[in-house]
Amino acid sequence: MSKKDIELEPTPETTPRKGFSRRGFLGGTGAAAGVLGTGLLEQEAQAAPPAVMPPGEAEITLTVNGQARKVSVEPRTTLLDALRERMQITGSKRVCDRGTCGACSVIVNGKVMYGCSMLAVDAVGKKIETIEAFSMGKPHPVMAAFVEHDALQCGYCTPGMVVASKALLDKHPNPTSEQIIEGLGGNLCRCGTYVGIKKAVAAAAGRRA
Numbered sequence: 001m002s003k004k005d006i007e008l009e010p011t012p013e014t015t016p017r018k019g020f021s022r023r024g025f026l027g028g029t030g031a032a033a034g035v036l037g038t039g040l041l042e043q044e045a046q047a048a049p050p051a052v053m054p055p056g057e058a059e060i061t062l063t064v065n066g067q068a069r070k071v072s073v074e075p076r077t078t079l080l081d082a083l084r085e086r087m088q089i090t091g092s093k094r095v096c097d098r099g100t101c102g103a104c105s106v107i108v109n110g111k112v113m114y115g116c117s118m119l120a121v122d123a124v125g126k127k128i129e130t131i132e133a134f135s136m137g138k139p140h141p142v143m144a145a146f147v148e149h150d151a152l153q154c155g156y157c158t159p160g161m162v163v164a165s166k167a168l169l170d171k172h173p174n175p176t177s178e179q180i181i182e183g184l185g186g187n188l189c190r191c192g193t194y195v196g197i198k199k200a201v202a203a204a205a206g207r208r209a
């Protein structure tokens with residue numbers, strides 16, 4: 001195992017210092033909206049007026065994996081809760097439930113977000129992609145690469161890792177080693193499958209090229 005392989009596990013030393021990392025951003029802002037990545041949604045959130053909801057449940061429409069679905073939520077309901085508990089879309093996992101591990105990662109308007117740290121009401125009108133979008137019919141190349149490269153053990157982190165990897169490859173079709181480390185810097189694997197994950201992402205990039 002080379003040092004570079006080991007470096008995929010985020011540590012204070014490997015956490016990117018330029019721009020936003022997911023965990024760095026959350027730490028710096030008190031987890032407002034669970035924004036991950038470059039901070040683009042932070043700018044959108046600042047530009048958009050805050051959503052106003054009455055107390056109690058209200059019906060909203062969420063567009064998940066291309067389907068607009070009505071769902072009743074409270075103002076405090078997180079996107080992860082809306083997906084898992086109200087819509088039975090359970091691919092995104094709840095592990096830490098506090099914006100730390102990335103198991104709940106979903107893509108919202110092209111950005112990876114922690115579903116546990118974003119309110120469902122803040123996802124109204126946005127395009128939400130979950131792991132289910134990448135497993136319909138023929139497996140997505142990223143998912144197939146995870147299997148081929150043995151990039152999972154218990155599997156709890158895997159949906160979030162696949163989602164984050166897909167978003168990474170959308171942004172960087174041929175990522176460098178550093179871009180892979182940065183792109184997955186908000187996802188933790190307690191089983192330590194980082195070497196396989198890194199190989200899988202690189203292999204998926206080759207397939208897509």
Ligand code: FES
Pocket residue numbers: 093094095096097098099100101102103104105114115116117
């Ligand atoms: S469950 Fe959301 S970051 Fe861990």
Ligand code: FES
Pocket residue numbers: 151152153154155156157158188189190191192193
């Ligand atoms: S495979 Fe077990 S936490 Fe990642």
